[in-house]
Amino acid sequence: MNGQRRAGEDLRCPHCGKDSFLVKKNIMDGWKVAGAGLFCSSCSAKISDLNTDSGTEQDSKKVSSKSKLAALLGEDGDAPAPKLEVADGEKSFCRDCAHFISHPFLSRCTIHSKNVEPMDDCSSFSDK
Helix, strand or coil, X not given: CCCCCCCCCEEECCCCXXXXXXXXXXXXXXXXXXXXXXXXXXXXXXXXXXXXXHHHHHHHHHHHHHHHHHHHHCCCCCCCCCCCCCCHHHHCEXXXXXXXXXXXXXXXXCCCCEECCCCCECCCCCEC
């Protein structure tokens, strides 16, 4: 009987007795979708359940999309991310300095007591 009914179908509701149609609604378990059902459009009474395995279908779609991407790139999906090495001279921006004070209106250097920009650099740099 569940396979025969579908959303939009006209019927006489067994609960309220009115001529109405079926509406598909999700059945929620907290914030998660627990299933779907067909409900009367007049009184919102549950008429039948819809048997959907949406959770397993969505999980299999996620797995297959990851494997498709890995096949396209020719890489293993579980490979560790590359580590970037930064030379000491390249990291002397004021925003990375221990003496940099950030403020929405004004950024200051406590060593030189002057206004600075985050991407400025100086010879008195000390790492945070």
